[in-house]
Amino acid sequence: MRQAPAAGYGAAVDTHRQDSVLLRREIGEVLRSVRQHQGRTLREVSSQARVSLGYLSEVERGQKEASSELLASICQALDAPLSMVLREVSDRVALSEGVAIPDTVPEELIRQQGIALR
Secondary structure, X not given: OOOOOOHHHHHHHHHHHHHHHHHHHHHHXXXXXXXXXXXXXXXXXXXXXXXXXXXHHHHXXXXXXXXXXXXXXXXXXXXXXXXXXXXXXXXXXXXXXXXXXXXXXXHHHXXXXXXXXX
């Protein structure tokens, strides 16, 4: 018979699950924002990234988790540096946690890539 995890462990697992869903959603929103800013369709980006249109749509909607390889491929197809996409995701998560975000990315770079901070 399995025992329930200790309170501290169970709480950590629950928090991790919530963070995973949040991260998946934020990554998708950032990717969609970049794509739409460029005026590109899901079909164009999915073809260039070599991922099915349906799967890319699910990633953008936060329903599927993108592997690191897939994320790199999508970023390459969008001509958006992976580091910038991850930074935007990190900033969004920090904002949701109430953490102050230092302004270290030039605003022009953000505008150029089409990423809108919330």
